[in-house]
Amino acid sequence: MSDAGYDHATVERRWQAAWDEANVYRTPDDVEDPTYVLGMYPYPSGKLHMGHVRNYTITDAYARFRRMQGDDVLHPMGWDAFGLPAENAAKERDTNPRDWTFDCIETMTEQMESMGFGYDWDREITTCTPDYYQWNQWLFSRFYEEDLVERRDAEVNWCPHCETVLADEQVEGEAELCWRCDTPVEQRELEQWFLRITEYADDLLEAIDDLEGWPNSVRQMQRNWIGRQYGAEVDFGIESHGPVTAFTTRIDTIHGATFFALAPDHPISEELAEGDEEIRRFIEEEADPDGDEPNGVETGLTATNPATGEEIPVYVADFVLSDVGTGALMAVPAHDERDHAFAEKNDIEIRPVIAPEPDDGEPEAPDVEDEAFTEDGVLIDSGEYSGLESERARERLTEDIDSAAAAAQYQLRDWGISRQRYWGTPIPVVHCDDCGPVMVPEEDLPVELPEFINTTGNPLDAAEEWKQTTCPDCGGPAERETDTMDTFVDSSWYFLRYVSPGLEEAPFDLERANDWMPVDQYVGGIEHAVMHLLYSRFFTKVLADYEGLEHREPFTNLLAQGMVQLEGEKMSKSKGNVVSPQRIVEEYGADTARLFMMQAAQPERDFDWSEEGVQSTYAFLERLQGMVEEYVASAAPRAAEDASGQGPRADEPDDDAIASYVDAEIDATVAIATAEYDDLTFNKALRETQDLVRTLRQYVDYTEPHAETYERGLSAVVRLLAPVAPHIAEELHETLGNDGFVAEAAWPTAEIDRDRVEKRRQLVENTREDIRDIVDVAGIEDPTGIEVVVAPDWKYDALEIAIESDADNLIGELMSESHIREQGDAAADYGQDLQAEREALSMTLGPEDEHAALESAAWLIEREFDAPVDVVRAADADEAALANAEPGRPAIEIDD
RNA sequence: GCGAGGGUAGCCAAGCGGUCAACGGCGGCGGACUCAAGAUCCGCUCUCGUAGGAGUUCGUGGGUUCGAUCCCCUCCCCUCGCACCA
Incomplete structure (x- = not known):
């Protein structure tokens, strides 16, 4: 470490206190339409890691930049404070989740302050407080009233380790592991509460096209997740079971359907299993939906092909999934790879009915002996439809077949929000023997969590006194719902709460939200590309439809920041390659850490942490400080000279030429850096700024600088650096003789022609x-x-x-x-x-x-x-x- | 398999039709400063060249163009997401 005199600890503490004292980052309620800059709020795990530091430095730098440009800025922070880790930690330490969580929040708040992040702490929100989560409950009731909540028996993903249900999104990879603990997920039947996000599938999908401020990758991931596919539903009559609906995207191939397949858990399969030992055995023992091989068993039944009247065999097959389409499908081995594999294995006819578009002459049947022909083409052997192109044939067949209708399928499922855990928002429902599940009336909200009980199951189940209540409808004895909400509910609207954090009558002040929303710049990790960002969009649309919110999208611009790595690898505790922000702040100061990160790479790219890089950044700040101090020290006697009437220093003509060069460079730097800040490409803005410092140093080394020019240059540098290295910028701003905070100073301007x-x-x-x-x-x-x-x-x-x-x-x-x-x-x-x-x-x-x-x-x-x-x-x-x-x-x- | 984003000198990385042998950083080499080291500053870092020149380069192979690192196509490789999705 360097031995020179940049006492970062003192400088940083001093300005943090001064900002705090002067309420510099406060956003008054009466501002009209502030620039809303938001970083994804953290889970209070107890320690800030480099990912947080990067995330929040980006938002802080941008917020400071906009503030210096004269904008009102809303830059709040809060805590995603419910969740499983608190519960686990509480058990381990024999405390309770609340105390543990608030301890963590306290520590992390201090760390954030030590980083110099300029938040409006008056708007802080903490989702585990009744003040906040009552509005989760209120929203749940509102959704219920609008028929967007459903309770149903559902096969759910169950993590035996966490003892909770997981959303589909929380199950990872082919091996189906819990996203938190990597335990293999099991299936269970449970009564669950669902938010009917599928009602908004089209809206959510189509609006993606207009999210021009979002990265393509995220937009594409959301499109995939929603997974809309157009096709047709068509009924096949199964003897003694009536019509069974199948969904297909390729109704043009219907004349080639040579068998029909049902999912193992399709109602008909289950019915058949009762009377047929072989089917029962297949469903219970052999069926392996995760395996590569398509397995199946013949039912002995036939289904009537509605296009041909032909009877085709019906199978129960494990490659048919009950939650895809209708759980039943018409199989066309000639034109579908899966069906082909199954047909080969079970010796079923493979009948081509689509031929590749012929260059000239008659279409010729493709060779489907070894491989299905899956592309569109021209129909053959399809009766009156022969000769039609696939596209046209689909339209005609959908029209002509009585039971067929155009239909869309979605991959998106309704959002199961029930969690069998303590540390979450209690679902505001009472179960009455007579009335069934009843919503807790608004005046009885919030349903507060009872004291934590350290038990193996769900602590809410064990809280007998809390659980026993009366039915709001009939007044009879009833029990409270003991499930809590997925914490993604909390984060689906928290950005609205910042607008009016203490409001007691509503989740947010509607008028102000209409003025202040949407978030202008949202920044966070790519891991939230689907879940959090999709749920937030869903909530926003519902609030727009039913609560008068005048915005249908929450986030105008989204930046998915890259990872901070070490030697090309993600930092992780298990690899033991974690660089602690706290150590860096102690050793080099927050400004160095922030500046190093912002100059290392574009915000959306991964980059490697480098100790040498940090050191050279530190040295840069130190040198800059030296330059400013030397200038001020030498300017004082000169000013005295001027005042004593000895006249202005005579500039040699030569100096004027140099000064004009430096002047031009200052203008250029200001203009370019401003444009880059606007673009969030801090690395480029900082490169320009550092280049200007180099120019200024060369200037002062070469000749006695023209004071006005040199000072203008230093002053520009200080302000250009202020968003990223705010403490030392304040210090130098003061040294240069300015009053007030650089955080509130005017951004430098320059009119140049970049060309x-x-x-x-x-x-x-x-x-x-x-x-x-x-x-x-x-x-x-x-x-x-x-x-x-x-x-x-x-x-x-x-x-x-x-x-x-x-x-x-x-x-x-x-x-x-x-x-x-x-x-x-x-x-x-x-x-x-x-x-x-x-x-x-x-x-x-x-x-x-x-x-x-x-x-x-x-x-x-x-x-x-x-x-x-x-x-x-x-x-x-x-x-x-x-x-x-x-x-x-x-x-x-x-x-x- | 489908989709998205990439492959640029020893390494990281910018550029995204001409001003490109290709910004910047790291590493390496030389010089200044120093008793010395470090720090700092100034150069060099594809090949050849005694006046700013020439040659060969930006994953591969083609194409468009007067001209391609930049646009189009083929293939190879990497990273991420989705996937027995009917």
Whole structure:
């Protein structure tokens, strides 16, 4: 670690206290439409990890940037405070989830403050408080009233380790493991509460197209998850069981259906199993829906193909899933891979009815002996439908077959929210023997959690006194529902609660929510791409439909931030490669940690933590502080001189040129960095800013700087850095003699033409490089003078003509200009060059601008080669030198 | 299998039709400073070249174009998500 004098701990504490004192990050209720910047609230696990730090540095930097630009900003923080880990921790430590959770919150709040995150803590929300979760209950009742809640017996995913039900989304991978503990998930039948998200499937799906501020990956993942497929439902009559509906996307292949298959848990399969030992045995012992092999058993029944009237055998097959489609399907082995595999195994006819579109002549049946032909094509052997294209045939068949109707299938299931755990929102329902399940009336909310009981099962079940109640409808004895809600319910609307966190009459202040929502910039991990983000969209749409919310989408712009890795690997406790933010803050300070992270990579990309990188970031801040302090120290005596009437310091003419270079660079940096901040590409904004620091340092090293310019540069740097490194920025802002907080200072502005800046920088850079090349290639040891000659005006004119001209003979066109023609051979030569490069030409700066740019950058060249540099206009140069000069590329003469 | 995003010099990584031998960082090399080291600063870091030049490069093979790292197609590889989905 460095030994120099940047006492980050003191600086950071000082400004954290000052911000707090001055309420800098408070958003008053009466602001009109603040820029709403939000990071996904954390689960209070007890410690901030690098992922949190990155997430919240992104939102904080953006919020600070917008605030400095003059926006009102809403940047709140809260706690996703319900959940299983608290319960487990409480059991282990013999405490209770509430105390444990609040301990964790306290620790993490301190850590967040030590990072310098500027939150409006007055809007803090904590989902495990009755103040908050009563509104989960209220919303549940409202959903119930709107018929969006359903109680049904359901086969649910059950984690034996967590002793709870899991949503489909919480079951991971082919092995079906619990997302929390990786235990294999089992199936159980339970009475469950469901939110009917499928009612919104179309809305949720179609609105994705308009979420232009979201990453494509997330949008695509949500589309996949909803999984809408258009097809048809069609009935096959099964003897003695009546019509059975099957869903198919390929009704055009119906003439090739050679068997019918039922899921093992289809009602008919179960009925058959009762009277047929072999079917029973298959369902109970052999069926393996997870296996690769499609297994099945013949039922001896036949089904009537509604298109052909043909009788086809009915199987019970384990590759048919009861929760996909209708749990029954018409099987067309010739045109479906799964059906093909099953048919081969069971020796069922494979009958092709779709042929590839023929180039000419008659369609020919494809070879489906070994492999199904699954593409669309032209129907064959399909009676009156033969010759139709698949697409058209689907329409016609759906129309013509009596029992067929167009239908859509979704992969999205209703959202089961019941959890058999203690630490969650009690589902506000009372079970009455006479009335059945009854909603707890609004005036009796919240249903508060009873004291925690340390027991093996569900503590709510054990809380006898709490459980026994009376029925709100009939007044008879009744029992409370003992399940609690999935914590994703809490997070589905928390962003609305921040708008009016203490409101006692409603979950959120409608009018203000209408003004303030949606969240302008939401930032969080990609792991929430489906669950949290989909549920939040669902809630928002329901609230729009029934509660007068005027927004149908919660998050306008979404940024899925990348991971912080170590040597290309995700940090994890089990790998033991975790870098502790706390250690970094202690050793280098929050500013260093934040700055390092933001400059390391674009926010959405993964990047490697690097101790060297952190050190060099720290050194950068230290040097910057040194520069500011030195400047202020040297400015004081100068100011005294000025005041004593000895007059302003006389700037040498040479200095003016340098100052104009520095000035231009300041403008360029401000403009570019601002655009990059706007884009959340902090890495690029910071690179520009650091480049400017380098320029300023070179400036001050080279000459006595023009005070106004130099100070303007330092001041710009401090403010450009303030969103990311806020503490040291405050310190330097103060050192530079400013009153007030940099957090509330005005963002620097500069009007530049980015195209001009790039041309100017390019010209200077190319020229410097050319000089280096010449010195190197020519082996010039010690140059004594460098002359840089700008091209004559007529060449710029010629270039412009060449760009605009579309004449075949450019030379002719050029020569029609008398002032070019006068140049004789030189004009002809340059015309040849232009002709050759014809298509690649682009406009440069004008001769005066090029001269000025080079003149102001001459000091960089003098400094580098330690030789005087003369930037010369064409008019003042000798003929020989001019030959090599072109627009964008001055002639260079080096003396040694 | 389907979908999304990628493959750029030793490594990380920007660029996304001409100003590109290709920004920036790391690593390496040389120089300044120093008794020395570190830090800092200045260069170099595809090949050849005694005046800014030439040659060969951006996963593979084709194509479009006066011109392609950048656009289109084929294939190979990586990462992520979904998947016996009817």
